[in-house]
Amino acid sequence: MRKGYSLFSAVLANLTFLATDVLACSTCITALADYYLPPIYLWVLIATTWFIFNAEVSSTTGITLNLYPKKNVLGLSITFAIILFIFAGAFSGLGVMLLMFVPAVAAFVQSFNPQLRGDFPGGTRAIYWIGVIHLVGVVCAVVIMVHTHLTRTPENFIVKWSGTSIANIKLNELQAQGPQALDALQYIKKNGGEYLAAKADESIKQIEDSKNANRKVAPVADRNEKVEGHTATVPTPAIDKLSWSKPKNTNSIGMGFVYIKPGTFMMGSPDGGPANSRHELQYQVTLTKGFYMQTTEVT
Known part of the structure; x- marks a missing residue:
């Protein structure tokens, strides 16, 4: 069971932290998750370190801890994730990722039940502090998430996740605003990569052309x-x-x-x-x- 969760943590970390600015599924899913749950890297870090820390305690003491979620919780999460992926394909990326967080959340809640902590010297104290540290991490992540949603602009998100499907959708929405989005497009042209700069420059020229076309000629x-x-x-x-x-x-x-x-x-x-x-x-x-x-x- 410990090996299974270590593998789960490794896969989740690789899908997120190794994602680069390319049109790959891992990057698009991570960008989509970051749009709703910023900062996504912090949330993934909390989930992965939970299993890593507990696996370390279990390996050091030689005792299998009952800190992991029951098999039925993990099984249901994986089953629903597979069904969602079959019916929705790549568009289900965020849903699959959220379902994969269910076992971590379940394990986190179980850690505060004394009957599920195991019985070995120092185990209770170690498990308690692991839970407290991650609880503080969750609170900090929620505060950062709320602050990000209140302060992050569309152009900031587009530049950060250039080339992903969600960033392209937001860029199209920005371009459709016309002259109202001129400042945002100029920001993207200045701070984005070659692809974004070209797209933003094209929209800026169209806005300028429309202004010239509507300009009155003096009689x-x-x-x-x-x-x-x-x-x-x-x-x-x-x-x-x-x-x-x-x-x-x-x-x-x-x-x-x-x-x-x-x-x-x-x-x-x-x-x-x-x-x-x-x-x-x-x-x-x-x-x-x-x-x-x-x-x-x-x-």
């Missing part, structure tokens, strides 16, 4: 400008009436600009103009894109 109005001594009607942005946008019409040295809209127009001096003496005749020009033209002559 234009006509006014008269003096160009080379001639009065010409040219369009310019009527931005002075817009409270939400105040772009400058002048550059850093005070040069004025007017907006030339796309279209077809005549370029050159009109008939009778002063430039006709230099054979600068008019011709048709098609402008496909608008631009700002300086109104001050540069010589």
Whole structure:
């Protein structure tokens, strides 16, 4: 019986502490458990050390202790875990892990019953302190769990468990929030790995593109400008009436600009103009894109 629980402890520890940032079942199950029972490493440590400490006491004294849960408790836990895994597959990971904790909890409760502690010199005291230490550990784990649930943000969890199924689900939920999740996405881009940085950057660009697509374009109005001594009607942005946008019409040295809209127009001096003496005749020009033209002559 002792060997069986030592093997159980070793398997549980390996599934949890040796999990790495890969798309493996052990990592996904551990991440899922940590989402509901943080910090999962502490809970697993409490469960494994319980069996290890008691196995050590039993091995040292040479007496088999009745500290382990009865066979029917262990058998029921394993049976339900197998049934759950058959019907739910990988999605049952958290349920299987919780069922595997049942024997540990049962053994912990039994340790406080004097009739189940065994009868050998010093055994009662050793078992008592093992129980007290683990009880303190459980209380600390509960306090940390509550604090984590109150303070942990989705982006913190996503960065910690990058690549796992539960982290990908939370990332998709975050991306669906749009501009509201911009700060969280920037945090993920900065602190996550290459995969998370790429996913977050893609969402950030989509948010920025949507902002640009919804940005209003200032209307234009006509006014008269003096160009080379001639009065010409040219369009310019009527931005002075817009409270939400105040772009400058002048550059850093005070040069004025007017907006030339796309279209077809005549370029050159009109008939009778002063430039006709230099054979600068008019011709048709098609402008496909608008631009700002300086109104001050540069010589």
